[in-house]
Amino acid sequence: MSSRRATTTITGSLVTAAFSTVMILSATASAEDTGPASDKGGKAVDQAPAGVELTTTLPEKISVDNSSKKTAITATVKNEGTKESGEINLLVVGFDGLRVNSVKGCSAIAEKDLPEGSNSGFSCAVDNLAAGASASYDVDATYDLSKAGRICLPVQNADGSKTFWQQGPVPFGTANPSPNAPATPLLLGTDNQPAAPGGDKKAPGGAEELPKTGFEREVLPLGATGAALLAAGAAGLWWSRRRPVDQ
Template sequence: MSSRRTAAVAGSLVAASFSAVVILSGTAGAEDEGPGSSKGGKVVDEAPAGVKLTTRLPEKISVDNGSGRTALTATVKNDGNKYSGKVLLLVVGFDGLTVKSVQGCSRIAEMNLPEGSNSGFRCPVGNLAAGESTSYAVDATYDLGKAGKICLSVQTGDGKKTLWQQGPVPFGTTNPSPDAPATPLLLGTDNKPVSPGKPDSPGGKELPKTGPARALLPLGAAGASLLAAGAAGMWWSQRRRPVRQEV
C-alpha cells in the first residue's frame, strides 16, 4: 500500500472515530445505564402462589445539560415459578422528571394522573412465564433545577390489585456538573441542583426533601388509588385536591 493511500485511510479512520465520540458524548440515553435495581420497591398486595413480580430501574442515567433529555429502561420480571397471569405496568413521572413516551404503552390522561405527578403511561405486559421479564424503553426529560422521581407499579390485568410498586424513587446528584455535556444521576439519590448565581449560594432556593421517608407512596389511600389505574385507566380519584403552588 502506498504511503499516500495509507495516509488517506488513516485520516478517514480518525475522522470516523471523532464523529463517533461527538455523537456519543452528546447523547444521554439508555447506553449510559448501569445495572438494574429494585431499590425503593415493595410488595403491596399478595400475589398468587408461585408468582413473584418485581421491577427494575437503571442504577444510573445521564441527562443532557443542553436539552434536558434522558432515556432509561423499565423492566418487569416474574421471579416466581408459575405464570403471572395478565399484568399491567404503570410508569409515572414526578417533579423534575417528566415521562415523554414509553415504547408500546398508552399515555394516561392528565385528569387521571395521580396527585403530584406530571406524566404517566400504561403498559399491557400480558402473561409472564416463570423467570421471564419484559423491558420498556422510556424517553423522558429532567429539569436539573428540581428533584425528579419515577414510579413503577405492577397491577393485575383487571386493576384490582397492585402486586408491586417501586417508588416514587428519586434520581439525582449531589455534585451538579453544569459545564459538562451531560449530568449523571443515581437512583435513590436526592438531586442537589446548582443554585441560581453562584453554586451553593446561601440565597439559593432550598430544594424540597425527597429522602427515604418519602421513597414510597403511602400504601393506604394512595395505594388504593393505584389499583384503579389498571382496569379503567383511572389513577387517582377525579376529586383531586387542588395542587399546591410552590413558593
C-alpha cells in the same frame, strides 16, 4: 389498549396476545442508561397469585443532557416465580423534575387519572410473563436539573384493583451537579441537589428549597379514580386502586 401493536423487549418465553406484536430480544435494552439494574425502593404490596413473584428494576445510573434535558431509562418487570403471571400492567410515572414523555409500546395515562403530585405516566399492558421471564420498556424522559426528580413503577393486575409490587417513587439525583458539563450523571436512590446559576448549589430553605421526596411526602389522592397514594417507609412506597387506562 391502543398501544398493544407496539414492540416491547421481552426475555424468556414468547408472549402473544390479540392486537400485540411482541419481539424476543436479548436482555440488553436500547435505552442509553448505564450501570446494573436495581430494584432499590421496591416492595411487594398486595399478595400475587400463588407461584407468581413480580418485581421491577431501574438502572443504577442515568445521564441527563444538560442542553436538551433529555434522558433515557429502561424500566423492567420480572416474574421471578414458578408460574405464569397472567395479564398485568406496568405503570411508569414521573414526579417533580422527571417527566416521562413516552414509553415504547405503552399508552399515556389520562391526566385525570394521574396520581396527585405526578406530572406524567404511561401504562404498559403485559399479557403474560412466563416463570423467569422479563419485559423491558424504553422510557424517553426529560429531567429539569433545577429540581428533584422521582420515578415510580407499580405492577398491577389487569383491572388495577391490586398492586403486586411497587418501586418508588424513588429519586434519581446527584450531590455534585455539573451545569457546565455536556451531561450530568444521576444515581438511583439519590436526592438531587441542583446547582443555582453560576454553579452554586441551592441552599436549603427559602424560596429555592427543594421539593420533598420519598417517604416525607404527604398522603395524596389519585385524581378522578378515587384511589389513594400512601407514602410509607424509606422506599417512599405508594400504591393505588385504580381503573384501567381507557381502552
